Amino acid sequence: MLEMVDLGKKLEKEEYKKLMPDLERRLTELQQKMRELGIATTLVFEGLEAAGKGTLINRLMLPLDPRGFKVHPVHPPTIEEAMYPFLIRFWKKLPEKGRLGIFDKSWYERVLAERVTGKVSKKECQQAFNEILAFERQQIDNGVVMIKFWCHISKKEQGKRFKDIQKNPSLSWKIGKEELKQHKAYDDYIEAAEEMLEKTNSSQSPWVIIEAHDRRYATTKVFEALADAWETAIKKQQATVKKAAAKATKLTPRNVTVVSALDLAQTLDEKTYREELESYQKRIRNLEHEIYIHRIPAVIVYEGVDAAGKGGNIKRLTENLDPRGYEVIPIAAPTKEELARHYLWRFAREMPKAGHITIFDRSWYGRILVERVEGFCSETEWRRAYREINEFEAHLADFGAVVVKFWLHIDQDEQLKRFKERETTPWKAWKITEEDWRNREKWPKYESAINDMLANCSTSYAPWTIIEANDKYFARIKALKTVVKALEKALKKS
Structure with a gap:
């Protein structure tokens, strides 16, 4: 999948300036409508280091009402977090109805970084895929809009960005041993990402591949994907015939049931x-x-x-x-x-x-x-x-x-x-x-x-x-x- 991505896609500055005002207006209006309708949104940003996830998230936040979203930067689990099933820390961060939760890295680190570094076995990795699919389906079935972005760059581009960051005294701290190790193991990470994209892409929670070499192109693609998803969710909600409050289900009592057949006469002196x-x-x-x-x-x-x-x-x-x-x-x-x-x-x-x-x-x-x-x-x-x-x-x-x-x-x-x-x-x-x-x-x-x-x-x-x-x-x-x-x-x- 990723070898077919056209990383040469670009958007000229003038075209970018023409597109962005309308996209920003759409997102501002749609966010308000999503809040009114009580529809929660979860955005996942994944990708290799220096792919521009933070920059894209920051740009996305500008037209949005800050009272309506929360950004969750995800780091390797702490000692405390590692004492729970890996999805528990993400359950705790899920957005409430009408709000937007933005994850800078996510539960997918289980099948990416932890897989490549050998912290999880192949068996645990396959198990994690099933658990992730169930976790996401449960949120979507509950009405959540979920979009997952994979921000893609080449190994050469990653190396170039690392050098640029290292030259900047204010940013050089971002490139440490772990980042350099990831660059060296680029092919291993891409192999893991390929399997992740293949096994966790669905019509309900699709992956959107962001060609991230050109920041202007990447920004507009993220904006358009979110705006389209919100418009679809709003139309779906409005098209649904408003039903009365759920009525108590009619239950037909059975003649013999598990509990009715119990021997309740058992005693102990x-x-x-x-x-x-x-x-x-x-x-x-x-x-x-x-x-x-x-x-x-x-x-x-x-x-x-x-x-x-x-x-x-x-x-x-x-x-x-x-x-x-x-x-x-x-x-x-x-x-x-x-x-x-x-x-x-x-x-x-x-x-x-x-x-x-x-x-x-x-x-x-x-x-x-x-x-x-x-x-x-x-x-x-x-x-x-x-x-x-x-x-x-x-x-x-x-x-x-x-x-x-x-x-x-x-x-x-x-x-x-x-x-x-x-x-x-x-x-x-x-x-x-x-x-x-x-x-x-x-x-x-x-x-x-x-x-x-x-x-x-x-x-x-x-x-x-x-x-x-x-x-x-x-x-x-x-x-x-x-x-x-x-x-x-x-x-x-x-």
């Missing part, structure tokens, strides 16, 4: 419970330190029907742990800031770093449970979420994270009993709300959604464990056993 609780809590305390030594992160998800005992279960899991090594994240309804981004954004920000444990009291599964049943998202969105969630969890598992997911289930009689107990117990009254009673009335609808979730999102790398929770003692010990088993399995592999 108090003496056995106390003995096993002490034993497993000691073991988990030791495992917490062992996974820290081996830098294994753990993600533990608690979901379940209201009053199933998630809080008590989490308490028994954590009460003997070192508080410096874990965090419990209670999940409530999304805030305005969170609603302005992909629904997984708020969860990506809370992932544990290597060697730590994060426990979620409710999670991203709200997308295919409460949001589905209550009509807070469309059917297209919640059906798409099964794949998105599996891909998100695969990214965690590929990094080496242990992913444990619990569904705590009780029957309706037990739930009613616990609801009434909460209403009549002063220190428990805060736990029961009108929403809990409303959810109870929709039990059959939730049961259908639960069974679809269990069927579609239980994988070898992130399986669901169903906890029969009518008996709290039984439920707590089963959860502790499951965590111990999962952590021990991960340590054997390390």
